[in-house]
Amino acid sequence: MSTTNLTLSDFESTITDTPIALVDFWAAWCGPCRAFAPVYERSAAAHPDVLHAKVDTQAEQELAAVLAIRSIPTIMAFRDGVLVYSQPGAMPPAALEDLIAKVKGLDMAQVRAKIAERQAAEAHS
Numbered sequence: 001m002s003t004t005n006l007t008l009s010d011f012e013s014t015i016t017d018t019p020i021a022l023v024d025f026w027a028a029w030c031g032p033c034r035a036f037a038p039v040y041e042r043s044a045a046a047h048p049d050v051l052h053a054k055v056d057t058q059a060e061q062e063l064a065a066v067l068a069i070r071s072i073p074t075i076m077a078f079r080d081g082v083l084v085y086s087q088p089g090a091m092p093p094a095a096l097e098d099l100i101a102k103v104k105g106l107d108m109a110q111v112r113a114k115i116a117e118r119q120a121a122e123a124h125s
Contacts, residue, residue, distance in 0.1 A: 003052045008063040014053065016081040018102055023052040025067075025074040027058045032085050033073045036090035043096050049099055077103045082111060 006014055006023065010017060015021055024040050026033035044052035057064040057072055067076070071088035078084065082102060091099065 003054050006053045006055050007009060007060055008066075008068045011055070011063055014051070015078045019080060020049070020100075021053055021077070022044070022103075023053045023076045024054060025055045025064060025069045025076070027056060027072055028112050029058075029106060030072050032090045036073050039091070039093050042093070044099070047100055050104075055062070070100045074109050075099070079103050079106055079111070080108050082108070082115070084104075084111065 003024075004014070014078060016025075022040075022043075024033075024036070028034075028038070040052060040054075044050075055063060057069060073090050074088040075091060075096075076086045084106060085099060088116065
């Protein structure tokens with residue numbers, strides 16, 4: 001499977017409708033982004049059950065701003081519409097594989113419970 005380009009208009013619906021999605025925020029002028037691209041493409045081919053999406057931060061400046069992208073490349077991972085990972089920096093193949101394994105292994109009921117606890121604590125502070 002190849003990567004999918006996302007825009008402001010389809011980002012949210014794609015993330016909420018996809019069980020597991022990785023998103024690579026990149027730009028053509030970014031050397032580390034270009035170096036990471038083949039690693040990401042190979043991962044997309046190896047994991048057809050995981051959406052590998054890309055957001056061109058030059059073309060999608062509003063989306064990058066909404067998501068507070070400050071450095072590229074940045075990788076975000078979503079599981080069942082919930083952001084479970086976000087970190088700038090290109091990843092070596094083994095680290096990307098490890099991230100995918102961890103995202104697949106998440107207990108989403110536990111993740112949602114922790115989010116609810118955090119929101120309740122913030123509401124009372």
